[in-house]
Amino acid sequence: xxxxxxxxxxxxxxxxxxxxxxxxxxxxxxxxxxxxxxxxxxxxxxxxxxxxxxxxxxxxxxxxxxxxxxxxxxxxxxxxxxxxxxxxxxxxxxxxxxxxxxxxxxxxxxxxxxxx
Amino acid sequence: xxxxxxxxxxxxxxxxxxxxxxxxxxxxxxxxxxxxxxxxxxxxxxxxxxxxxxxxxxxxxxxxxxxxxxxxxxxxxxxxxxxxxxxxxxxxxxxxxxxxxxxxxxxxxxxxx
Numbered sequence: 001x002x003x004x005x006x007x008x009x010x011x012x013x014x015x016x017x018x019x020x021x022x023x024x025x026x027x028x029x030x031x032x033x034x035x036x037x038x039x040x041x042x043x044x045x046x047x048x049x050x051x052x053x054x055x056x057x058x059x060x061x062x063x064x065x066x067x068x069x070x071x072x073x074x075x076x077x078x079x080x081x082x083x084x085x086x087x088x089x090x091x092x093x094x095x096x097x098x099x100x101x102x103x104x105x106x107x108x109x110x111x112x113x114x115x116x
Numbered sequence: 117x118x119x120x121x122x123x124x125x126x127x128x129x130x131x132x133x134x135x136x137x138x139x140x141x142x143x144x145x146x147x148x149x150x151x152x153x154x155x156x157x158x159x160x161x162x163x164x165x166x167x168x169x170x171x172x173x174x175x176x177x178x179x180x181x182x183x184x185x186x187x188x189x190x191x192x193x194x195x196x197x198x199x200x201x202x203x204x205x206x207x208x209x210x211x212x213x214x215x216x217x218x219x220x221x222x223x224x225x226x227x228x229x
Binding site for chain 1: 150157158159160161162165205216217218219220221222
C-alpha cells in the first residue's frame with residue numbers, strides 16, 4: 001500500500017517567494033496533519049483536518065501560512081511570502097480519524113525547505 | 117500543561133544493552149501515549165503505544181512502562197542493536213481532542229557495535 005506521499009522532497013527558494021507543499025494522504029484516511037520539524041522546536045503541529053475540514057489551526061505561525069484540503073486525497077500548505085526562518089522539514093501525516101484519540105498517524109517522508 | 121518533556125536528548129548504548137528513554141507529562145487528560153521512531157531522511161513511524169489502563173506494554177524488544185500517578189512513561193529497548201540507532205519521540209494526546217499529538221523533544225539513540 002502506498003503511504004503518505006509528499007512533494008517536493010526538497011525545495012530551495014529565495015526569501016519572499018511563494019512556496020507550496022503538497023500531500024496525498026493514505027486512501028481511506030480522513031484525518032490529515034501538517035507538522036514542522038526544526039532542531040530548536042522539534043515537531044510542531046501546524047494544522048489538522050478531519051473530513052477535509054480544518055479543525056485546529058492554532059499551530060500555524062502567522063498569516064503567511066495557509067493550508068487547504070479541497071478533497072480527501074490532496075492537501076497543500078502554502079507560505080507566502082517565505083522567510084529564512086521558515087526553513088525546516090515539513091511533514092504531512094494521515095490517520096483514520098475518529099472522535100476518540102489514539103489512531104496511529106502515518107507520516108510522509110517530508111519536504112526539506114530552505115529559504116535563502 | 118500541554119508539554120511532554122523527554123530525556124535524555126541523546127543516548128549511547130553498547131550493542132546488546134538496554135536503552136531507556138523517559139517522558140513526563142502534566143495534562144491528566146492525556147490518555148494515549150505513543151512512541152515514534154525516526155530514521156534520517158524519513159518521517160516518524162509509530163513504534164508502540166499505550167493507554168493508561170495498563171502499566172506496561174511489550175512488543176518484541178520494545179516495552180513501554182507507564183506510571184499514572186507520577187505522570188511518567190518510558191521506552192525500554194532490550195538487546196539494543198545498531199539498527200535501532202534513530203531518533204525516538206514520545207507523544208501524548210487526549211480523548212475528545214481528536215488526535216492532536218503533543219510530541220517530546222526527541223532522543224537521538226546511538227547503538228555502538
